[in-house]
Amino acid sequence: MIYHIHSIRDLMALPAGELQAGDAAILLGYDHPGDIVMQLLWQPDCTYSHNGGTIIAPALSVDRTELCGQEVAGMLPGQVSAQPPPGRWLLLHNGIGDFRYFGIFGSEHPADEALEAMVNDPAIKRIDAYTDLRFKQRHKFYRSELDLDFHNCTVTADGIQQAQHNDPFGAVMHFSGTLTEDIQQLTLTAPLKELEDMFEVKDSGAFQLYDWWVVSVNRLTGREEKEIDKLLMVTEILDATHVRFNYKMGWELEQGRVLTYQKVEPVRRVNVRNMVFWGNDGGEERGAQPLALEYAVECNASGLQAYHTYWPVIMRRHNTHYVTERCSLTNPVEVVVGGTGYLTQQIHCLYGKVRDCTTSNARHLNDFTGSAYCMVENCHGDGDYHGAFVTHGQFEHDLTYIGNSGLISFANSGSPWGESARRIAVKRHSGCWMIAHAKVSDLTLEDVHVVKTLNYPQCGTMLINADGVQIRGCSADKLIFTQRSVRSRRPNIVQDCHFTDGIETVSQGENAVISNITIRE
Secondary structure (H helix, E strand, O other): OOOOEEEEEEHHHOOOOOOOOOEEEEEEOOOOOEEEEEEEEEEEEOOOOOOOOOOEEOOOOOEEEEEEOEEEEEOOEEEEEEEOOOOOOEOOOEEEEEHHHOOOOOOOOOOOHHEEEEEEOOOEEEEEEOOOOOOOOOOOEEOOOEEEEEEEEEOOOOOOOOOOOOOOOOOEEEEEEEEEEEEEEOOOOEEEEEOOOEEEEHHHHHOOOEEEEEEEEOOOOOOOOOOOEEEEEEEEEEOOOEEEEEEEOOEOOOOOEEEEEEEEEEEEEEEEEEEEEEOOOOOOOOOOOOOOEEEEEOEEEEEEEEEOOOOOOOOEEEEEEEEEEOOEEEEEOOOOOOOOOOEEEEOOOOEEEEEEEEEEEEOOEEEOOOOEEEEEEEEEEEOOOOOOEEEEOOOEEEEEEEEOOOEEEEOOOHHHHOOOEEEEEEEEEEOOOOOOEEEEEEOOOEEEEEEEOOOOHHHHHHEEEEEEEEEEOOOEEEEEEEEEOOOOOOOEEEEOOOOOOOOOEEOOOOOOOOOOOEEEE
């Protein structure tokens, strides 16, 4: 068998006749004629849809595009006038996609169709961007095993399609798993105890090892007052009515509560890196942000530098095992409306780590809502009038903050969510205000320093719920104790601290302190 290699300088010159399987085409460069820009292989029976980059249908009516001040070989996606007969040139990409394959050499032309073509090609495992890009659509993807590296190029969203109302997931890129129709629901016949990882189910025969399920409980009084709503993995089938998940329950559920299990096919191992993103001025309709991740496992974000965004730069819901690192947000366009102006919001998330991130004049650097077993490290917020580090109060638990700076507010979003959190540790922290006077149990503060600024009249104070709190080596103008919960089994202790205006303990009213507080010099 004799194969032919065709050297060309223009994709429109790709031969269509007298070809056989295995023939190759080499597209040569213009500036340096010896450079090989693309290599393609002929597949005579292929009927894949032409996309102008990785799949080329020959003998089509296409336009040549003026880019970067000169005529560049290539076709833009979508320039097909009719469904061609079988036979396609397939790009030899070695699993790596590049926007330049599609004639995208800058932000002059939208990059949406090129992004869609590469993400939806399962043979492509990595997408690289080496030029600035502009997107006009909000994309939702369901694929896994993909790295997107923008190599610190600038991404904009000028002219992007109108956002849906109150939709923080309307990002330029929304990667999501899929909820299945496999659902079980049961009423607990016995309590589900705190720190238990063995869950009662209706029929364990529906569960398989390493399957993923969203596990949730019926709400209490508040609209979203639920102790658990998490994406969990099955680790063991114990008996006919019990399975073990990869999670130790943070709160006890009494007999009679209703658990719901819904199977999920999660998106896995999608990583987005090294992007400079500029949002749009204006309100919600034009607002834009780069990334949303939902029903996601081991999906990481790193090196995203965002300016003038609306909703959270990195929006997560039902994520498990992830890292957000070296990301920043400067001057979002909206910080008053709830949910806007965040660097990252994490709803019902597990085992996440946020590190080495910064914000300036944002609403929140980090928000945990209904999340657990997560850590925030070496993150810093300035212009933090609304609180750099917050939890929503939807029964968050086992969170750790180390080496950060910025205003802290825990569990203070109101009764619809439960106003509850437990086992939060804050170490080596500096800020202008510390608010944890809701139902926050077993709070640990070590080497925390609260210094008065002009942000609020209350700055310089620590406002704390006296329910198993331990405060060591801290300083502030004033420490104020109230009490709204009695859950903890450990003592309230203040040790080796300095408060310029002393310690105040509320003794009257509905938030009066009823537990003992030990103060050690």
